[in-house]
Amino acid sequence: MxxxxxxxxxxxxxxxxxxxxxxxxxxxxxxxxxxxxxxxxxxxxxxxxxxxxxxxxxxxxxxxxxxxxxxxxxxxxxxxxxxxxxxxxxxxxxxxxxxxxxxxxxxxxxxxxxxxxxxxxxxxxxxxxxxxxxxxxxxxxxxxxxxxxxxxxxxxxxxxxxxxxxxxxxxxxxxxxxxxxxxxxxxxxxxxxxxxxxxxxxxxxxxxxxxxxxxxxxxxxxxxxxxxxxxxxxxxxxxxxxxxxxxxxxxxxxxxxxxxxxxxxxxxxxxxxxxxxxxxxxxxxxxxxxxxxxxxxxxxxxxxxxxxxxxxxxxxxxxxxxxxxxxxxxxRLFLLFANKDVKMKRIADLIQVNMRSISGNKTFKLSEFSTYMRIESSISIKYLFATKPFIPKEFRTEDGKRIKFDVILYKGY
Structure with missing residues (x-):
């Protein structure tokens, strides 16, 4: 410029x-x-x-x-x-x-x-x-x-x-x-x-x-x-x-x-x-x-x-x-032109720098540690067409009008 x-x-x-x-x-x-x-x-x-x-x-x-x-x-x-x-x-x-x-x-x-x-x-x-x-x-x-x-x-x-x-x-x-x-x-x-x-x-x-x-x-x-x-x-x-x-x-x-x-x-x-x-x-x-x-x-x-x-x-x-x-x-302008992998690596670099600063451990390496996340979700939807008779009771809401799902998910890297 x-x-x-x-x-x-x-x-x-x-x-x-x-x-x-x-x-x-x-x-x-x-x-x-x-x-x-x-x-x-x-x-x-x-x-x-x-x-x-x-x-x-x-x-x-x-x-x-x-x-x-x-x-x-x-x-x-x-x-x-x-x-x-x-x-x-x-x-x-x-x-x-x-x-x-x-x-x-x-x-x-x-x-x-x-x-x-x-x-x-x-x-x-x-x-x-x-x-x-x-x-x-x-x-x-x-x-x-x-x-x-x-x-x-x-x-x-x-x-x-x-x-x-x-x-x-x-x-x-x-x-x-x-x-x-x-x-x-x-x-x-x-x-x-x-x-x-x-x-x-x-x-x-x-x-x-x-x-x-x-x-x-x-x-x-x-x-x-x-x-x-x-x-x-x-x-x-x-x-x-x-x-x-x-x-x-x-x-x-x-x-x-x-x-x-x-x-x-x-x-x-x-x-x-x-x-x-x-x-x-x-x-x-x-x-x-x-x-x-x-x-x-x-x-x-x-x-x-x-x-x-x-x-x-x-x-x-x-x-x-x-x-x-x-x-x-x-x-921010430069990040718009960066691909996903580059952005993820930059985020990882920042995490590593911050961990070294907070922990006082100057040799901390993100590659030597694993990170896991536990995600728990509860959702419900209305019955689709005439599906109510076929849905087990444990999957129904208390009022019996909807189907409910409880999902627990673990992700790690």
Missing amino acids: NVIAIYTDPYKFNTALEIATVVAGWTGGVGVPIVHTLIMMAWAMAESLFDVYLLLKGESIPIFKTRNTWITDIKGLSTTITNEIIDKAKEKAKNVTQDVIDYTESTVEDFLEKASTTVADYIDSKVDLLVDKAFASIENPLKEVVYSAEELFDDLEASLNVEVEGEIGDIMNQISSEIQTLLLVEMEIVENSTVGSYVPITIQGVDYTDFLEVYKDRNLKEAIEELTVILAEGKELLGYNVDETSKKVNSMIFNTIQEAKKKVKYNIKSSIMDYKDNLVNKFKETLKDVANKGKEEVNKFIDSIGNTSDSDVMKTNLRGSFLSMKYTDYL
């Missing part, structure tokens, strides 16, 4: 990509996908280690995490896990999970604020994803399949799908329309900008200052297309050999694109801030009204937001983000 959370969160996905590009950029981009995948897997594993630790301490962990409930920082993956780090992680986990929906313990008021924050984060994630897709034609100019504005709008409509009636749906439609307009404007600005318009404060990877000096006044889209062709043909530039040229050009393209994306995302999110605040407030009101009708209605409401059948759109699982479970809850 943590791996899925990373893959479906554009921020985490791109953060891991930035590090992979710095680490494996010297390969000319060939090794970046491999390193990118390894970084995401390692990050998910680190998060899972903390999750298990916290679960065993009795804490609750969301089934599906958002940025607000994610514990670990990718920069700390190589840090040794000490008590100090564990304590900090535990404290953060408490802060981010205390308001998450827990149907077994929490009330509506406890999770309203958290649910609203998750919805706001959900909208931001969709903006990130759509901007990333919009840049596909700039990042991959030699690729045949690119996203048109119409296709982007189809993706947006699918990712912000909402079936609830009333003001929530209207606001979502307003946000969708506003993002569509802003995205066209922002992408037009980017495509008409120069390479020098997007220079990050800190360069990730190889220093490309000398290449920037040559290309800074060139149109961004045209320059990237030209440089991509040069890389594909294995040419040399500015007196550097093919390998050095590849490193510097890749670094310039990557940093320029990332900085441009960052600005576009910021501009769009800033412009829709009022819409988003309005949505969050209306969501809280609606969710509170729905919750008063019961858990089933809450489930339907949450399911209606952001869940579509469009497999091409990465979606944040809102319902999974709201639902938080403890160790015992996860254990």
Whole structure:
């Protein structure tokens, strides 16, 4: 689940990509996908280690995490896990999970604020994803399949799908329309900008200052297309050999694109801030009204937001983000998938552990002991058809109207 959370969160996905590009950029981009995948897997594993630790301490962990409930920082993956780090992680986990929906313990008021924050984060994630897709034609100019504005709008409509009636749906439609307009404007600005318009404060990877000096006044889209062709043909530039040229050009393209994306995302999110605040407030009101009708209605409401059948759109699982479970809850979930023999053996293990604890005998083995049960039952039934004359008196009830049976059964293992 943590791996899925990373893959479906554009921020985490791109953060891991930035590090992979710095680490494996010297390969000319060939090794970046491999390193990118390894970084995401390692990050998910680190998060899972903390999750298990916290679960065993009795804490609750969301089934599906958002940025607000994610514990670990990718920069700390190589840090040794000490008590100090564990304590900090535990404290953060408490802060981010205390308001998450827990149907077994929490009330509506406890999770309203958290649910609203998750919805706001959900909208931001969709903006990130759509901007990333919009840049596909700039990042991959030699690729045949690119996203048109119409296709982007189809993706947006699918990712912000909402079936609830009333003001929530209207606001979502307003946000969708506003993002569509802003995205066209922002992408037009980017495509008409120069390479020098997007220079990050800190360069990730190889220093490309000398290449920037040559290309800074060139149109961004045209320059990237030209440089991509040069890389594909294995040419040399500015007196550097093919390998050095590849490193510097890749670094310039990557940093320029990332900085441009960052600005576009910021501009769009800033412009829709009022819409988003309005949505969050209306969501809280609606969710509170729905919750008063019961858990089933809450489930339907949450399911209606952001869940579509469009497999091409990465979606944040809102319902999974709201639902938080403890160790015992996860254990029950796992037991549903276990067969009868596995369950019986686990029960036997628990009996053995408890017997050792209660008796003080640390060598107690369940396999060396037998258990028997005596079951005694008394039942009676009405006569079937004309059977009364054939039933012995000892098998009749005192009033003579029914047949009675006394059964004693012994079972052991």
